[in-house]
Amino acid sequence: MKSKLIGSLAALLTLAAFAYGCQSGSSTTGSTATTQSSAGLKQIMVERKLSEADVEAALLTYKPTGQKDEYVIFASGGQSGQILVIGVPSMRLLKVIAVFTPEPWQGYGYGGYGDKVLAGGQQYEIGQRLTWADVHHPNLSETKGDYDGRFLFVNDKANARIAVVDLSDFATKQIVPNKLVASDHGGAFVTPDNEYVIETSQYPAPLGREYAPISEYKTRYRGLAMFWKFDKVKGRIIESESWGVELPPYTQDLADCGKLASDGYVFINSFNTEMATGGILEGNPPVESGASQNDTDFLHVINWKKAEALVKAGKAKEIKGVKVLMMDVSGPEKVLTLIPEHKSPHGADVTPDGEDIVVGGKLDTHATVYSFKKIQALIEAGTHEGVDPYGLPILPFKDTIRGQVEIGLGPLHTVYDGKGFAYTSVFIESVVAKWDLKSLKVVDKLSVHYNIGHILAAEGDTVSPDGKYVVAMNKMSIDRFANIGPLYPQNFQLVGIENSKMKLLADMPIGIGEPHYAQMIKADKLKPMKVYPMGTNPLTDEKDEFAVTPGKERIERKGNVVDIYMTAIRSHFTPDYVEVDEGDTVRLHLTSIEQAEDQVHGFTIDMYNINVSLEPGKHENITFVADKPGAFPMYCTEFCSALHLEMMGYFMVKPKK
Ligand code: CUK
Ligand code: CUA
Numbered sequence: 001m002k003s004k005l006i007g008s009l010a011a012l013l014t015l016a017a018f019a020y021g022c023q024s025g026s027s028t029t030g031s032t033a034t035t036q037s038s039a040g041l042k043q044i045m046v047e048r049k050l051s052e053a054d055v056e057a058a059l060l061t062y063k064p065t066g067q068k069d070e071y072v073i074f075a076s077g078g079q080s081g082q083i084l085v086i087g088v089p090s091m092r093l094l095k096v097i098a099v100f101t102p103e104p105w106q107g108y109g110y111g112g113y114g115d116k117v118l119a120g121g122q123q124y125e126i127g128q129r130l131t132w133a134d135v136h137h138p139n140l141s142e143t144k145g146d147y148d149g150r151f152l153f154v155n156d157k158a159n160a161r162i163a164v165v166d167l168s169d170f171a172t173k174q175i176v177p178n179k180l181v182a183s184d185h186g187g188a189f190v191t192p193d194n195e196y197v198i199e200t201s202q203y204p205a206p207l208g209r210e211y212a213p214i215s216e217y218k219t220r221y222r223g224l225a226m227f228w229k230f231d232k233v234k235g236r237i238i239e240s241e242s243w244g245v246e247l248p249p250y251t252q253d254l255a256d257c258g259k260l261a262s263d264g265y266v267f268i269n270s271f272n273t274e275m276a277t278g279g280i281l282e283g284n285p286p287v288e289s290g291a292s293q294n295d296t297d298f299l300h301v302i303n304w305k306k307a308e309a310l311v312k313a314g315k316a317k318e319i320k321g322v323k324v325l326m327m328d329v330s331g332p333e334k335v336l337t338l339i340p341e342h343k344s345p346h347g348a349d350v351t352p353d354g355e356d357i358v359v360g361g362k363l364d365t366h367a368t369v370y371s372f373k374k375i376q377a378l379i380e381a382g383t384h385e386g387v388d389p390y391g392l393p394i395l396p397f398k399d400t401i402r403g404q405v406e407i408g409l410g411p412l413h414t415v416y417d418g419k420g421f422a423y424t425s426v427f428i429e430s431v432v433a434k435w436d437l438k439s440l441k442v443v444d445k446l447s448v449h450y451n452i453g454h455i456l457a458a459e460g461d462t463v464s465p466d467g468k469y470v471v472a473m474n475k476m477s478i479d480r481f482a483n484i485g486p487l488y489p490q491n492f493q494l495v496g497i498e499n500s501k502m503k504l505l506a507d508m509p510i511g512i513g514e515p516h517y518a519q520m521i522k523a524d525k526l527k528p529m530k531v532y533p534m535g536t537n538p539l540t541d542e543k544d545e546f547a548v549t550p551g552k553e554r555i556e557r558k559g560n561v562v563d564i565y566m567t568a569i570r571s572h573f574t575p576d577y578v579e580v581d582e583g584d585t586v587r588l589h590l591t592s593i594e595q596a597e598d599q600v601h602g603f604t605i606d607m608y609n610i611n612v613s614l615e616p617g618k619h620e621n622i623t624f625v626a627d628k629p630g631a632f633p634m635y636c637t638e639f640c641s642a643l644h645l646e647m648m649g650y651f652m653v654k655p656k657k
Contacts, residue, residue: 057505060496063090071458073471073520074138074152075492078513081133083154083165088458088469088520091494091508099163099172100133100156107602107612108172112620113539121161121175126209134158136516137188137254141232145192145259145463149525151235153188153197160184162199162228166235168528171538176237179320180207180244181224186255186268190230192463196304197228197237198257200268204249208320214277218389223247224324225255225266225302235541243311243323245302245330248390249275251291252300254347254413259463260354262372264305267357271344273297273388292363296340296397298388299348299359301375307335331392334379338388340397342368347413351422351437352463356402360411360424367411367424369440371402403440407433413517415457417467417497425455425472432472432495434502446502448472448493449480454517457497461519470495470502473515481509490514530597532617544619546589550574566590568601568614570641573634576649582629582656588622590614602637605651611637629655 045055063069069087072094077084081101085094100121102109109118109131122129133156141151152165160178165171178184178199186200204221206212212220229241251272258265276290284290307325310316310333316323330336346362357370378384378400384393410428417423421443424433430451434444454473458466477491489509496503532538535547548565553574556563562580566573566588573590580586592601592614601614607628612620636647 053503057503061089061091061494061506063087063092068523070523071469071520072523072526073456073518074140075473075510075518076135076138076154076513076515078490078515079132079134080513081131081135081156082512083135083138083152084510084512084515084518085170086492086508086518087523088471089494089505091492091506093508095170096512097165097170097172099154099165100135100161100175101131104611105613106171107614107620110612111608111610111622111624112612113537114172116539117172117175121163121177123159123177123179123209130159132158133161135513136185138517138519139188139190139197139461140519140521141194141230142190142192142462143194145263147459147462147519147521147525148194149521149527150232151194151230153190155184155187155199157183157185157202160199160201162188162197162237164197164230164235164237166541167526168541169532169538170528173539173541174236176228176239178224178226179209180226180322180324181205182209184226185253186225189255189257189266191257191304192259192263194230194232196242197230198255198266198304199226199228200224200252200255200266201226201247202251202253204251207246207324214279217249217277218275221249223249223252225252225268225300227304227308243308243316243325245304245307245336246324246326247300247336248327248388248392250298253345256348256350256357256461258350258354258372259352262350262354262357262376264303265372266302266304267348267350267370268300268302269297269341269345269348269359270300271297271346271362292344295343297343297345298338298394299341299345299357299370301337301339301379302330303335303379306333310335327390327392331387331390334382334393336392337375337379337384337395338392339370339375339395339400342366346411349414349416352416352418352465354463356437358414358422358424360413361407362410362412362427365406365408365411366404367407367414367435368404369402369437370400374402375400405435405440405442407435407442408445412452413454415455415460415470416465417457417470418459418465419467421497423455423457423470423497423502425452427451427453427475430474432470432502434497444500444502446495446504448474448495448504449491449507450474450476450478454515456518456520458520459522466522468496468498469505469520470497471518471520473518475514477509480507484511531595532615534593534595534617535591535619536617537619537621544589544591544621546621547619548589548591548593550593561585561587564588567593568603568636568647569593570599570601571636571643571647573603573636573647573649577652578634578649579652579654580626581654582626584626584653586622586624586626588624589619590622591619592616599640600638601640601647603634604637605634606632608632608651613638626653629653 071088098108108114185202272291537544
């Protein structure tokens with residue numbers, strides 16, 4: 001057994017050598033170097049108990065220093081509130097983008113521009129400053145249904161917010177809080193030309209964040225699909241041009257946008273059409289069982305182009321200044337239609353051609369494949385088998401589907417390879433199921449470790465997926481890694497899907513929050529800047545009016561307001577000595593006048609909780625009150641040069657007499 005294995009390893013190494021264009025790599029040439037290294041490798045295999053499959057996986061994923069990844073994943077950072085950037089196939093963590101949570105390395109939330117982004121995401125009328133988020137679904141911006149590599153959107157389930165990240169500098173630019181709903185889940189999904197970023201609610205609540213007793217759940221609690229208008233030129237959501245569609249108080253779950261054949265539509269699965277509200281102490285069933293009584297829940301179908309036209313025609317009602325198309329309009333106008341789904345489904349995933357929508361069974365062993373053409377014909381003909389309590393038409397289930405796939409225990413989410421196959425995550429069974437989109441038959445299953453939630457594919461949500469990799473986003477990792485205490489990491493597993501059999505290639509523990517979804521883009525589609533144009537404020541993407549040029553550094557005082565115009569360059573700040581009086585308002589205008597790639601400085605002042613990152617060309621405005629007297633060192637926090645430790649100065653605050 002062992003010798004057979006090692007024999008094929010030699011063949012594998014030969015192949016690998018050819019693949020990498022190595023001159024002396026073939027064992028058939030009898031090269032001494034190769035024979036020696038093969039012998040060494042054989043020994044390593046034996047010592048490390050590596051199988052041939054392990055070595056092959058290593059060869060397919062290993063990136064020697066300097067060799068770059070082909071794909072980049074943008075993954076939800078879960079409760080961390082951030083986004084993880086991961087290279088594929090190496091599964092190396094490249095960056096954690098600060099989004100909803102203050103992040104010191106990027107100087108996000110410690111005095112600089114990030115404070116303003118975070119402030120924009122607050123609901124001040126509620127009076128709570130939020131410093132975290134439950135990040136679920138990052139989505140890349142699209143042009144004609146293809147990732148264009150320009151922006152990234154992500155939702156905060158806990159506090160119903162959407163963030164916009166600009167991929168020209170990988171910085172968060174905007175957070176918009178939803179004024180109407182109390183939690184979201186079906187977001188952030190984009191329309192194929194990015195006209196809108198979609199955010200649909202999860203747990204129903206009175207619209208506008210009002211109070212209503214739980215006994216009025218059916219009459220006062222509602223869901224909502226929010227359509228955030230996105231300005232691609234400015235790279236910002238325009239709140240005043242955004243609007244919503246009122247939904248019944250079922251628990252809307254995941255959404256997806258139609259494309260090609262189904263462009264103009266949005267699909268949202270739901271659960272708890274029972275409208276259970278718990279109340280265990282009051283003698284009611286908990287939501288988990290109360291919500292699982294009916295045999296079916298509803299797939300919601302929204303014709304968003306028609307909804308948009310109705311909103312523009314003045315058919316919407318204003319709630320807290322937001323235009324909302326109510327159900328008494330959207331039902332009769334065929335804008336909002338319901339279709340039965342099997343109990344407590346999860347996921348709604350549109351195929352690359354836009355023809356089908358796949359909904360996972362979750363508590364059922366099937367995935368249901370709905371046909372958009374059939375749905376559209378029924379809606380247009382006005383055929384329905386009944387209406388729900390809110391007057392919304394319900395289409396006959398049997399006439400809307402193309403079929404059902406017997407998947408296994410707990411199917412959740414589905415992605416596609418663009419070659420006619422679908423890959424469904426199967427939570428309870430802990431497998432990825434590969435199935436044929438034509439025959440609706442499972443053709444391969446791969447065990448993953450363990451309890452896979454989402455699954456993602458290379459260019460997976462575009463109209464033309466790449467079909468090279470999928471990643472299993474596993475919720476549990478029980479025996480996979482060194483024990484690090486009772487809070488275990490989640491586990492991303494890279495799976496090769498180029499051949500008929502799926503192949504497990506690599507594990508990546510995720511030790512920061514519970515990720516939900518992620519998207520994978522071809523790395524060469526990303527074209528971020530390497531340095532900022534001199535004096536750029538990342539909040540506006542423009543040269544800041546207070547940008548400082550070399551030679552113009554100065555300190556100006558007007559009353560008790562002190563303006564400090566400062567530059568940073570290896571290895572000093574100018575000015576490096578600042579004197580103010582206790583109680584002065586300090587306005588520090590700080591420009592990095594570096595233009596060399598990867599020459600980053602930081603800036604902090606002892607005891608003032610100030611820390612900004614100064615990438616080349618970046619400008620920061622920091623305003624604070626010098627309320628603590630003392631002699632405070634200020635210094636550069638990034639090891640920028642041999643004289644980095646010398647890059648410091650004093651910030652003097654003279655005590656009041
Ligand atoms: S949900 Cu997490 S596994 Cu929030 Cu997308 Cu399905
Ligand atoms: Cu600049 Cu360290």
